[in-house]
Amino acid sequence: MSVLKGMRVVEGSAFVAVPLAGMTLAQMGAEVIRFDRIGGGLDAGRWPLAPTKQSLFWAGMNKGKKSIAVDMKSDEGRELISEIITARGDDAGLFLTNLRVRGWMDYETLSKRREDLIMVTLMGDRHGRPQVDYTVNPALGIPHITGPEGSEDPVANALPAWDLVAGHMCVSALLAAERHRLRGGGGQEVELALKDVAAATLGHLGMIGDATLNGGDRGKAGNALYGAYGQDFVCADGRRVMVIGLTDRQWRGLVKATGTGDAMAALERSLGADLSDEGQRWQHRDLITGVLKPWFAARKVSDFAAMFNDRGLTWSEFRTVREAMAQDPDLSTDNPMFSKVMSPGVGSYLTPAHPALFSASGRLPAVPAPVLGANTEEILSDVVGLTDAQIGGLLDRRVVDVPDGWGSVAA
Amino acid sequence: MSVLKGMRVVEGSAFVAVPLAGMTLAQMGAEVIRFDRIGGGLDAGRWPLAPTKQSLFWAGMNKGKKSIAVDMKSDEGRELISEIITARGDDAGLFLTNLRVRGWMDYETLSKRREDLIMVTLMGDRHGRPQVDYTVNPALGIPHITGPEGSEDPVANALPAWDLVAGHMCVSALLAAERHRLRGGGGQEVELALKDVAAATLGHLGMIGDATLNGGDRGKAGNALYGAYGQDFVCADGRRVMVIGLTDRQWRGLVKATGTGDAMAALERSLGADLSDEGQRWQHRDLITGVLKPWFAARKVSDFAAMFNDRGLTWSEFRTVREAMAQDPDLSTDNPMFSKVMSPGVGSYLTPAHPALFSASGRLPAVPAPVLGANTEEILSDVVGLTDAQIGGLLDRRVVDVPDGWGSVAA
Numbered sequence: 001m002s003v004l005k006g007m008r009v010v011e012g013s014a015f016v017a018v019p020l021a022g023m024t025l026a027q028m029g030a031e032v033i034r035f036d037r038i039g040g041g042l043d044a045g046r047w048p049l050a051p052t053k054q055s056l057f058w059a060g061m062n063k064g065k066k067s068i069a070v071d072m073k074s075d076e077g078r079e080l081i082s083e084i085i086t087a088r089g090d091d092a093g094l095f096l097t098n099l100r101v102r103g104w105m106d107y108e109t110l111s112k113r114r115e116d117l118i119m120v121t122l123m124g125d126r127h128g129r130p131q132v133d134y135t136v137n138p139a140l141g142i143p144h145i146t147g148p149e150g151s152e153d154p155v156a157n158a159l160p161a162w163d164l165v166a167g168h169m170c171v172s173a174l175l176a177a178e179r180h181r182l183r184g185g186g187g188q189e190v191e192l193a194l195k196d197v198a199a200a201t202l203g204h205l206g207m208i209g210d211a212t213l214n215g216g217d218r219g220k221a222g223n224a225l226y227g228a229y230g231q232d233f234v235c236a237d238g239r240r241v242m243v244i245g246l247t248d249r250q251w252r253g254l255v256k257a258t259g260t261g262d263a264m265a266a267l268e269r270s271l272g273a274d275l276s277d278e279g280q281r282w283q284h285r286d287l288i289t290g291v292l293k294p295w296f297a298a299r300k301v302s303d304f305a306a307m308f309n310d311r312g313l314t315w316s317e318f319r320t321v322r323e324a325m326a327q328d329p330d331l332s333t334d335n336p337m338f339s340k341v342m343s344p345g346v347g348s349y350l351t352p353a354h355p356a357l358f359s360a361s362g363r364l365p366a367v368p369a370p371v372l373g374a375n376t377e378e379i380l381s382d383v384v385g386l387t388d389a390q391i392g393g394l395l396d397r398r399v400v401d402v403p404d405g406w407g408s409v410a411a
Numbered sequence: 412m413s414v415l416k417g418m419r420v421v422e423g424s425a426f427v428a429v430p431l432a433g434m435t436l437a438q439m440g441a442e443v444i445r446f447d448r449i450g451g452g453l454d455a456g457r458w459p460l461a462p463t464k465q466s467l468f469w470a471g472m473n474k475g476k477k478s479i480a481v482d483m484k485s486d487e488g489r490e491l492i493s494e495i496i497t498a499r500g501d502d503a504g505l506f507l508t509n510l511r512v513r514g515w516m517d518y519e520t521l522s523k524r525r526e527d528l529i530m531v532t533l534m535g536d537r538h539g540r541p542q543v544d545y546t547v548n549p550a551l552g553i554p555h556i557t558g559p560e561g562s563e564d565p566v567a568n569a570l571p572a573w574d575l576v577a578g579h580m581c582v583s584a585l586l587a588a589e590r591h592r593l594r595g596g597g598g599q600e601v602e603l604a605l606k607d608v609a610a611a612t613l614g615h616l617g618m619i620g621d622a623t624l625n626g627g628d629r630g631k632a633g634n635a636l637y638g639a640y641g642q643d644f645v646c647a648d649g650r651r652v653m654v655i656g657l658t659d660r661q662w663r664g665l666v667k668a669t670g671t672g673d674a675m676a677a678l679e680r681s682l683g684a685d686l687s688d689e690g691q692r693w694q695h696r697d698l699i700t701g702v703l704k705p706w707f708a709a710r711k712v713s714d715f716a717a718m719f720n721d722r723g724l725t726w727s728e729f730r731t732v733r734e735a736m737a738q739d740p741d742l743s744t745d746n747p748m749f750s751k752v753m754s755p756g757v758g759s760y761l762t763p764a765h766p767a768l769f770s771a772s773g774r775l776p777a778v779p780a781p782v783l784g785a786n787t788e789e790i791l792s793d794v795v796g797l798t799d800a801q802i803g804g805l806l807d808r809r810v811v812d813v814p815d816g817w818g819s820v821a822a
Contacts, residue, residue: 001597003587011436020615028587042658047638047690048621048629055636056617057622059612063615107770120767125741126748130661130725134636138643138653138791139739141732143634146569147558153728154643154651156634158557161572164612168579169435173767175586176414180771182593185412188771195741196748201575203749204431204474206467207732208742210459210581212760213467216733218459223567225545227468232549232565240565242549247453250541279458314541319551320564320628321618328550330536330606331619337537337607338614347474348673349623352611356531356584359518360591 002029003358008092008383010035010085011065012105014042016133016160017194018098018122020167021174025355026064027354033379034065035081037072038401040372050346059343060193062369063351069373069401076399078104080384086114087383093187094178096170098122107189116187118177120170125195133160136195141217149222166197196346208313224285228278229254231289232318233296241301243292244314248276253313257304258295259295267291325350336363343368371403413440414769419503419794420585421446422476423516425453427544427571428605429509429533430472431578432585437475438765440775444790445476446492449812451546451783457727466682470754473780474762479791480784480812487810489515491795497525498794504598505589509533518600527598529588531581536606544571547606552628560633567733577608627755635696639689640665644707647651652712654703655725659687664724668715671704678702688765736761747774752780782814 007030011022019034026032034046046057068084071077082104085095093114100123103109111117124131134156137143143154173190179188202208210218223232229245245251255261264275267287273280281288301317308315324331333339333350341351351366380386380400394400418441422433430445437443447455457468478496482488493515496506504525511534514520522528535542545567548554554565584601592598613619621629634643640656656662666672673685678698684691692699712728719726735742743761746751752762762777791797791811805811 003591003596007590016616023615024583028583045689047693048617048625049690050620050624052594056620059620060615060617063479100418110730124725126746130723132641132655132657132725133725134641134655135653137724138634138651138729139727140444140735140742141730142570143729147566148564153559154634155558155566156643156653156688157568157570157572158631158637159553159568159572160616161568161570162573164572164576165579168576168583169766171583172439172579172586173769175583177769177771179418179586179590179593180414180769182590183417185414185771188769190767190769192767196746196763196766198486199746200748202732202765203761203763204434204471205427205571206459206471208736208762209461209467209470209754209757209760211732211736213461213758214459215624217733220569223549223565225543226569230543230545232567240549242546242567244543244545246543278456279460282458314535314543316542316544316546317554318554320548321613321622322553322628325619325622331551331610335537335607335610337611343620346620347624349620350614351619352607352614355580355607355611356601356603358584358588358591358599358601360588360596393683394792 002361002364004028004030006091007031007178008033008089008098009094010099012081012095012099014098015046016061016163017167018096018170019043020164021096021170022064022065024059024168024171024354025174025368028366029361032065033068033084033375033383034062035068035070035084036372038069038373038398044372049272052347054345055385056346059346059369064364064367065370066375066379067370067372068376069317076394076397080380080394080400082106082110082113083384084379085110086117091115094174095119096174100128111187113188114187114250116181118174118181119172120177120190122170123165123191123193126193127386130194131193133157133163133194136162136198139195140198141207145218145220147220147222148352149220151220154345162194165201166192169197221272227282229281229285229288231285231292234292235296235299235301237300237302240318241296242316244317245281246278246314250314251276251281257308257311257313258292260291260295262408264288265292307333339366341366341368344371373400373402376400376402413772413775415439415441417502418442418505418589419444419500420505420507423492423506423510424506425509426457427472427574428578429507429581430454431575432507432581433476434472434474435579435582435765436585438775438777440772443471443476443792444479444495446479446481446495447782447783449480449809463704463756463758467757470719470757472782475775475778477779477786478781478783479787479792482810485810487805487808491623491791491805491811492516492759493521493524494795495523495790497528504528505585506530506822507585511539522598522600525598527592529585529592529601531585531588533577533581534602534604542604542606544574544605547573547609548590550606551609552618556629556631558631558633560631562631573605574607576612578607579601580608638693640692640696640699642696642703644704646707646710646712648711648713650744651714651729652707653727655731656692657725661725662686662692664722668719668722668724669703671702671706674702675699717814749779752777752779755782784812784814787813789809
């Protein structure tokens, strides 16, 4: 029995955060119904695309969900969606969205149909204005601390980090609210904003306190680990590695493995510094790097990789995604999190399940995303309780849709 | 009543992910007890530091928790921690950790004391080897897609994005497992690895499918939004803005606001392209940017900011953290998520509560982090059930500690 078995969540979403939230719940065993307009919502064709021109992004973000395609401009379609969101069941009445449709799809209206509804809404900012990862990040200062030391040019994240964080916060907010309901607390509306998620995180990391109490802005530090020691080095074979001396144990291990103990001791004496203090390692990182650089420049990665591993150093090579897939067993079916999955219309490739292994329930294997509308008939029958004739009528009137080649429209 | 009121979680942690997980639960109302060794664990002095030399990182990551300091090398200390982790209570028996101590603190041993224990363990990689955000990120290819187009140099994230994601996944994994227990499923061990969290996320975003099916590695694209249109521009006042044309509506709004409709139409004709297709905007982004660049270069931000807002464009300025704090009301006490909090030994500054607003319970205000060991006596009394005399004995034998100037050791 998977950990969230029995829970039903309805998702009305686009882009990264909320689709990721629904998918994460599905990968823990919840039944997740994603509704979209006929032809697909704003992210139906998002890059990257497969050679078939189908969206790899859709395939990645909707694994294990059920999909229903509905004409949301029609009253009948809106009624169906409202019915699906508020359908009965103790483990249902859970709605995740970032669509922010006023009127028929807001909490006030929907909670009249089901009083104990839990609705989690992700907004752009707290005012309800649209914001995306690419605007929140520069607005709050991250690009100014990213990239080479001395450069003035801000560098944006290639990874939509705030979307990822916000999506996972939607998951935990929904689970927390459902726990509260289960204990008799009733339903509720939960609202959070992408920009607030980012702003709060800066606070958690100490960056707001730093800017307030220390004055000045934290500068760029290239690829150095902030606050202790960690640095990238180019080796004799042209490959690049990252080595970490964050904890005392890691630092001592690095110094010993590279045989730089005497040089570091000399450095400490000349600076009057104590490099066993992580903050002093950070302050003197350029000099430390100067000591270590010739060691790495004189060696190929293969000269020291096994020795570093044997000594338990914390380090890694820099790799592209393709290199990682070719070289790293963690990015292969050796890793039980991954399996090769055929995604309809897209292709077959390495696909992740949920990263957590739950000992009581095991890991649900990765399953593909549905084609848009693939579960339209099943949902109308099982959740809304319509007859085949009623479903046929909805399909004929194009209130709902199924994939080409399926169901009565295409028949 | 806060949303997680009544839940008790014990945390044995260091660094970003697991402390963030415990803090997120505390900010939703759970009682979170963090234990550390006397004098503090690996992150007690983590940068950034306040002018007092106390850690702003500790203050940020431990808000609202209770702290107990214990000599974990002594049998008595280990017994106390085991007792705290497995103490009775339907809403207790929840343990979050990344310390990975074998023997007395592993699931097998602890679950003998409390059969329905839920223990969530974050590892570095799935083999149990140490990994940090700074090694996982380069190992999986993100620095190779970050930074200026054409550059060969990998650029690391300044933001510990994988730690943040993994921390929030620890929260949802714990809540999911507790839900399962509440429904009679019993306790369990939940294990996940930082590297797996990152590898799975690459899969969710479509990057593994892209590398597999399309061949080639995705290149760097500077500050451009991947897959559609979004770009940074330097304005006449030297300030930099990010503008987004991800959705059709955003794209049309941007073209209209900048009066570049004719130029874009001419571009479409000469290319035989359809810029209403987001993927074609991505493919032709350099030419689009060429059209828009003079418009921004000729204007100060103040010339168009109000107009952009009135039109509902999705855009932002690039700011440092200090600039954002000076200019953006979302990073001030105007935002109900923030309040000015005095953190003992650190200072007073803007401090975030949980980003989500739960309508049934309201938002718990931000509260400071405890000084290390501040709740030692309270926890020994309330959770372990010791008498004052027993606690005094433990303090005298230095099995536990309280902050300087507190309790019987300092007396």
